[in-house]
Amino acid sequence: MEKKIILLILIVFVLVTGCSVTTLDSADYSHNVDAILSTEKGKAYNTYFEGYKYYLPKELKFLEKEEYNSILLDRHGNRFYLYVDAISFYYKEKSNYDIDKNAYFSKKLDYNNIDGYLQIDEIDGKYLIQYMYNYAKIETYVDKDEINDSIVSMSYLLRSIKFNKKVIASFLTNELSYQDEEYNLFDDSSEHESFLDVVYKNEDKAYKEAVDEEKIKLTDE
Secondary structure, eight states, X not given: OHHHHHHHHHHHHHHHHOSBOOSHHHHHHHHHHHHHHTSOOXXXXXXXXXXXXXXXXXXXXXXXXXXXXXXXXXXXXXXXXXXXXXXXXXXXXXXXXOOOTTXXXXXXXXXXTEEEEEEEEEETTEEEEEEEETTEEEXXXXXXXXXXXXXXXXHHHHHHOEEOHHHHHHHHHTOOGGGGOSSOTTOTTOOHHHHHHHHHTTOSHHHHHHHHHHHHHHHHO
């Protein structure tokens, strides 16, 4: 009887949200996103750059940054690739995303007049998370039991982003170089293989040592 009630709840959830939910895990993912993005974003910021600022959750730390692209690291050693799209913010461009029924999880986002999407795909036994919201996108590649924590951290970061339109306008006047990035994480047409190439391209000894050092710092805090 209890299983039937749970199944009925999931069916109603799918009909209401319009997203593909096939497991209890997926229901948790959607609940966490709704709970965080639907509330008013906090006014606390701890990360500042020219043209924008945001709150970086304590579960994440910077590994490196170039222009509007950043690589973040969690305590498990997973890298999070963040791309902030100031041009889309300036021109108020909309996300063009359709629910992917073949994905492990697919959800179209629309909160506080800001749209985006969250998609998770299983690839080679791990899960590629693509999360776009508030004119920024984060991608990461994690184990299944790390998906929920990753989504929570990504949600808080993306929700908190605040742009300075005057500063961005001055950047656009000077033709920002980040428009010419070879791999654009904000591009919905990016293929999974391309992203995984970016993930693994720096897997050398020096890089691994740097990652291990950061993992130790995160664990000790």
